[in-house]
Amino acid sequence: MSSTAAGYKFKVAICGGGISGLCLAVALNRRCPDIKVELYEATDRFKEIGAGIMIWSRTWKIMELMGLAPELSKIAHAPPDGSMGTGFDYRRSDQPQEGFRFHWVRMPYGCIRFHRAHFLDIFVDQLPPNVARFKMKLNSYSQSHRDGPIFLNFSDGTTSTCDILIGADGIKSTIRAQMFQEASERESRPELLDFIKPVYTGTTTYRGLIPIKSLNSLPPNHRAIADPMMYCGKSKHVVSYSIAKGDIVNVVTFASDITKEGTQYEDGDSQWVTECPQQELLDCYANWEPEVEQLLQRIEKPTRWAIHHLKPLPFYVDGRVALIGDAAHAMSPHQGAGAGMAIEDAFVLAHVLEHATASTLGSALEAWQKVRLPFGNHVLRGSYESGVMYEFNSDMGDNYDVLGPAIEKQWHWVSETTPEDEVARASEYYKELSG
Incomplete structure (x- = not known):
């Protein structure tokens, strides 16, 4: 049965129930009742890895436009009111005596913080029934031709079809792997396998x-307790900020060897997150300023994470298959941008698809990619570069007079455009491509 005969314009399958997948499902169901949406999650429930999440003013604007701001205000560290606030307070801290501030980044709304699970629950609560399907791990997809229906094959042996497939399946995306494998073979470009x-x-x-x-x-x-802190040292830094309405302080420490960027992690894919003894953490930051040691001494059961990111991708779209969120631009967390970028991907895509028809889906995805690909890759690169700066490993070293303004400049993407600007640009591209 065709989509039109079934009573909807076309069917969108979203694989992955993290922030990007849920946000897209909610946005499409709110804006586009004539689009059928199915959300496939590999596990038995929606869940997020990690505790803290931060967003910036441009993402908060999306939450307002989606009507989610009132509920999110209830679970933020403090209700966002638009006033100027601390983005991060940067201190030099890798010495036993008290450290000192070398830069202070302030911006409208400051840094808006949440407990990650509470944040995800807001989207889950907005999802209509019968949209989500659990324990549905996608093994592969296939298309008879690039403008035709997409056939989905799941690990439990079940199958389904859709008109658009959205890969929201994270940094280890199955859909990205197949997309670039097929493109490499089709175009005789072995270098695509590196992505x-x-x-x-x-x-x-x-x-x-x-x-x-x-x-x-x-x-x-x-x-x-009061402000997001960035305690900086040579090849290390410590981030702290309150979440859960101010009841919890989330602490994330970083220790880097920049010579290993771009390499394969020595413990393989299965050991990115492990438990570790508290003493290992304390030894790593021994002889740092007292307030850092006071923080770390109160972390009784730390976990150790190997931070990975993607190489900037040359494309997010292949035919009627598209990547969003971490599947497209998984990045290091040094600008707190991952969640916001995932939400913005979904928001812009929902607006473009609202005006698409079954015959213009390829044009809609291409228009979306034209806006999101360069922006996603820019923030991905900038997030890694920011971490290098925080740890005095850039060409500026610890020349604070130059380094401080350079760090602040890294945040300009937050205010250079707005979500409405991105939607307008994508809509114009769609009109041009669809004729």
């Missing part, structure tokens, strides 16, 4: 959560 696997950034991270009450006992109150 399939994530690469190690050279950075190891330790993560932990601290109940706010355990910091309130310190005289005076710890500055990490």
